[in-house]
Amino acid sequence: MPLTLERIPGQEERVILSLGPQHPSTHGVLRLVLELEGETVVRALYDIGYLHTGFEKSFEALTYSQGITLTDRMDYLAPLSNNLGFCLAIEKLLNLEAPPRAQWIRVLLTELTRIQSHLVWLGTHAIELGAMSVFLYCFREREEILRIFEHVSGQRMMTSYFRVGGLALEPPLGWLQRVEKFTKTFPERIGEYETLLTKNPIWLRRTVGVGTISGPDAVALGLSGPSLRASGVNWDIRKAHPYSSYDKFEFNVPTRPEGDVYARYLVRVDEMRESLKIVRQAMDGLPEGPIKADAPHIVLPDRESMKTSIEALIYHFKLVTEGFHPPVGEVYQTIESPRGELGFYIVSDGSPKPWRCHVRAPSFGNLQTLPKIIEGRLLADVVACIASLDTVLGEIDR
Amino acid sequence: MLSPLETNLPLQKLREFDPEAVEDAREFRGEVTLYVRKARLRSACEFLRDAAELSFKYLSDVTAVDNYPNEPRFEAVYHLYSMENHRYLRLKVRLSGDDPRIDSVVPVWPAANAFEREVFDLFGIQFEGHPFLRRLMLPEDWEGHPLRKDYPTTGYR
Secondary structure: OOOOOOOOOOOOOOEEEEEOOOOHHHOOOOEEEEEEEOOEEEEEEEEOOOOOOOHHHHHOOOOHHHHHHHHHOOOOOOHHHHHHHHHHHHHHHHOOOOOHHHHHHHHHHHHHHHHHHHHHHHHHHHHHOOOHHHHHHHHHHHHHHHHHHHHHHOOOOOOOOEEOOEEOOOOOOOHHHHHHHHHHHHHHHHHHHHHHHOOOHHHHHHHOOOOOOOHHHHHHOOOOOHHHHOOOOOOOHHHHOOOOOHHHOOOOOOOOOOOOHHHHHHHHHHHHHHHHHHHHHHHHOOOOOOOEOOOOOOOOOOHHHHHHOHHHHHHHHHHHHOOOOOOOEEEEEEEEEOOEEEEEEEEEOOOOOOOEEEEEOHHHHHHOOHHHHHOOOEHHHHHHHHHHHOOOHHHHHO | OOOOOOOOHHHHHHHHHOOOOEEEEEEEOOEEEEEEOHHHHHHHHHHHHHOOOOOOOEEEEEEEEEOOOOOOOEEEEEEEEEOOOOEEEEEEEEEOOOOOEEEOOOOOOOOHHHHHHHHHHHHOOEEEOOOOOOOOOOOOOOOOOOOOOOOOOOOOO
16 A cells, blocks of 8 residues: 555545656655645655665675765766765775865866756756746756766766776866866856746746745754755855865855745755856866875776786786775765765775665755645645755655 | 864763763764663753754764674664754664664654654664654565665565
8 A cells, every 4th residue: 555644534525635656746756645625735745765776785785986886876966976975985984085186076076066956956946837948948058067977977977987086087188178168158047047037927926935944944854955055054064064175165155044945946046156166166276186096905006007017907906806995984974965965874894895885865854844845835836845855866765 | 073082072961961871982083973872862862952062953864784693783873963063973872683672863853754764664673752653665565674684685585
């Protein structure tokens, strides 16, 4: 029996409605059970697990480096952020630091990831509220970012470009020029989206004052990321616990006090501008030097050195067939993904495979606020509220 | 990120509040883990949330670790966060392998609701006082708890 709501005695005239899981507005396979009084939602319950693939169990059967490929597939709209969180957690476990050039490129790529993730969110959010054209505009720019990813890593979405101790490869020639070209055109593109939406009366009527949540409620329910900052709570892990040299970049953290769908929209649009600022800084100040840490027992050797050095060949063989042995211990590393606090909890027993790897997915925490947001509101607003939380079911179900 | 063990404020304050609450404390890579006695979990959590200089108002994560075949087999793991002090803290509670149960922390942090359901679903740990302890990821009629170490990973069951 699928999950359902028990009827309250004396309230038999209320309708119990199952929304999803194959509903286009639920951003994946999310199912909601709604109890309706007329058109007002009285109670709500969410049902997840349709995409559960047991990633946390799979981690235990793969070496640390192999595990990176699983992280892409969780939050499929922000694969590089997931790569980064997982690599940083392992690097913390190993007490290893990536060289500056790798850190800068990581920052550059995760901020581009944030922009493209927000573009998908904005396009789908708008299409659900009836503004078809915004979707086409957003996907035009997203396509260019995916091409940038493909250029650097060979893959549009499942990049796996960050590795333990650095990057997979030095970025190809001409790649930075491509990023630069994008940063020149993108500011006016954000202006285009804002022209279509920010003062659009229909958009305002669908979003202003809808799905409000207060800051303390949001904190208690585990909301994080831009949705939390739209409720007036200024918490960004890039500022609070700078990782990957974020303390060397200048950017603002947009916040809004209102906590409604419109505030979440404004915060994300501002975040795209701030991310673009970070991308520019990372491009201009990109240090020269190696892209992998000097740790031959952990990082794969260069192809060239394997042809001339027997040690490199032995290390390569050992790393590929067995993997590296981290010390016994446990770490919890969080980063600011486009959706909020993404945490990796890794327990090591000293073997080349993690004893336990748990992912604290931001959407998993954010989704808990959904019943609170939609209860007491009209059914038509439910769609706007789901979209404004920007959940990705891949990482919720894992 | 986290301060070392000897100067750790949450540990000192928790010991002042309840000398019996913390049975063990460890530090690794700057992260502090407090092992809390099972019976004192909820009162310790309430204290950590409400104490003015700690204010762990945000529950980042709840999960579990299976140490099969060792005993006590399970560890419930809580990651708390204080936005005022920019501080993470990890709590752990040791649970026995046969009939693992523990007090739910949903009354302390509503955010624990889905996290505890996930742990119940995948590890089979009972959370007493949880308002809606049902399977979350797997179907209701699923048998077994896949993240346990003795759960088969290949073949048909």
